[in-house]
Amino acid sequence: MQDSVYIIQAPPFWLKTPPLALVYLSTWLKNNGCKTQTIDLNNQLFKELAAAPGDWLKLNTHMEKSLFEIVKNKYPYVLENFYQTIKDSKYLGFSLFKRNQNFTFRLAKDIRNKFPDKKIIFGGPQMLFFKESLLRDSFKVTGEGEIPFLEIIRGSDKKNYEFKELDNLDELCFCDFSSTGLNSYSRVIPLLSSRGCPHKCNFCSERLLYKKFRHHSPEYMFEQIKFLKSEHLINNFVFCDSLINYSRRWLETLCNLLIKHRLNINWEAQMRVEDKFPLGLARLIKQSGCYNLFVGLESGSDTTLKNLNKGFSAATASEFIATLKKAELHFEISLIFGHPGENNKSFKETLVFIKQNKTNIPKIAQANPFVDYLGTFPGEYFPNQQAKKRINLFLRMIKEERIPYTKSFINNLVY
Ligand code: B12
Numbered sequence: 001m002q003d004s005v006y007i008i009q010a011p012p013f014w015l016k017t018p019p020l021a022l023v024y025l026s027t028w029l030k031n032n033g034c035k036t037q038t039i040d041l042n043n044q045l046f047k048e049l050a051a052a053p054g055d056w057l058k059l060n061t062h063m064e065k066s067l068f069e070i071v072k073n074k075y076p077y078v079l080e081n082f083y084q085t086i087k088d089s090k091y092l093g094f095s096l097f098k099r100n101q102n103f104t105f106r107l108a109k110d111i112r113n114k115f116p117d118k119k120i121i122f123g124g125p126q127m128l129f130f131k132e133s134l135l136r137d138s139f140k141v142t143g144e145g146e147i148p149f150l151e152i153i154r155g156s157d158k159k160n161y162e163f164k165e166l167d168n169l170d171e172l173c174f175c176d177f178s179s180t181g182l183n184s185y186s187r188v189i190p191l192l193s194s195r196g197c198p199h200k201c202n203f204c205s206e207r208l209l210y211k212k213f214r215h216h217s218p219e220y221m222f223e224q225i226k227f228l229k230s231e232h233l234i235n236n237f238v239f240c241d242s243l244i245n246y247s248r249r250w251l252e253t254l255c256n257l258l259i260k261h262r263l264n265i266n267w268e269a270q271m272r273v274e275d276k277f278p279l280g281l282a283r284l285i286k287q288s289g290c291y292n293l294f295v296g297l298e299s300g301s302d303t304t305l306k307n308l309n310k311g312f313s314a315a316t317a318s319e320f321i322a323t324l325k326k327a328e329l330h331f332e333i334s335l336i337f338g339h340p341g342e343n344n345k346s347f348k349e350t351l352v353f354i355k356q357n358k359t360n361i362p363k364i365a366q367a368n369p370f371v372d373y374l375g376t377f378p379g380e381y382f383p384n385q386q387a388k389k390r391i392n393l394f395l396r397m398i399k400e401e402r403i404p405y406t407k408s409f410i411n412n413l414v415y
């Protein structure tokens, strides 16, 4: 048995499900003989502070920057308990996102002072933003964590890992939630059937987060769902993939397996707009238990869709949405405003598209300004002052048209 490892999710972070990185990494390390535990400090603190979910989830720089000091001054026992728990461990891994980076760095600095010998490893999507070492003698893992984490525990002193990706996802053991637990969350099991995305929309960070697109076989996913359902007696699943329809045959096989074996689960996922999407497949998706899809439409203008390299036209999107509606699927669409190149004409085309298709659109999930995520835009980017104004006009229009929307995901990304 190797020295013990703790993998930590600092706050603030999403609350609904256990952080999947902690689940994947702890499952992998345990199955490779490492004594591993996870600590969801985010969930613990949210409960300890009796915070309102809306306040905790709202993107708010001030809260993110001040949270560590608040905890240190008002709830010191939480940190003391935490230090007590980790005191005998050798490795501490932190999962880093934009929202929890301040808390994570403050905590890691205190740990370095208190326990100078501990090996500290940083990973997670926010690593893309750091070129330098983050803390004296720490390890930096950009991209997938499984292979680098294990190498570090096995004694490698390489300090900087980038995109060491698994070749065959089916070699991974089924997700083990025993360390994170599921009962203290909302009893929805997160799943991941793939890593990366085969498409290349030019605003999207997916190609920066993963180098190779890979997926599990549908048989593996079916067996994993069956196992998790019987293990935890939970029926609700959320696919955290960037998209669930990377292959029609794959999706059809999985749906058929779920139906044939009467698994009776409920599931939701993200989906890409596809040309000539078969009504039969949409019905199969519904029949297999899908209760919600999150569709990345982004725009209703052909010019903007082309600029975004979405790979479909407004007419295709209209047909796709009608197909989902015909299959009685519930879905929500997301939109981006203010992409460089969007002008009044293309903006208005999006408004017209939404109006014309409103009877087929159950809900607007998200409307946000274009964010140039580490140079995803292949040209010179200038912040578009129009974006906010356009989102407000769009909001006014969907209110007038009585199209439902998620209030907290409108214009919440730039903060
Ligand atoms: C699914 C998803 C969601 C779901 C979450 C569902 C759920 N049950 O958790 C929903 C839709 C709710 C969501 C919401 C948001 N999301 Co989101 N989401 C994703 C998505 C597509 C997948 C996340 C996931 O589960 N991945 C699977 C796990 C296993 O991967 P992972 O965490 O990256 O971990 C791997 C590696 O990073 C690494 N690793 C991670 N931690 C560690 C630690 C160590 C020590 C090591 C060695 C390695 C390591 O190893 C892991 C396994 O290989 C990602 C994009 C992506 N493809 O990653 C965006 C992403 C995480 N989301 C993002 C954002 C911005 C948001 C929102 C803030 C958007 C918004 N408009 O509000 C909200 C957050 C809500 C909130 N207020 O907190 C950003 C985060 C950017 C950042 N740098 O922090 C991402 C990266 C997308 C993007 N680039 O914009 N999201």
Ligand code: SF4
Binding pocket: 197, 198, 199, 200, 201, 204, 205, 206, 242, 243, 272, 296
């Ligand atoms: S927007 Fe969706 S389809 Fe396009 S690259 Fe990103 S994840 Fe893939």
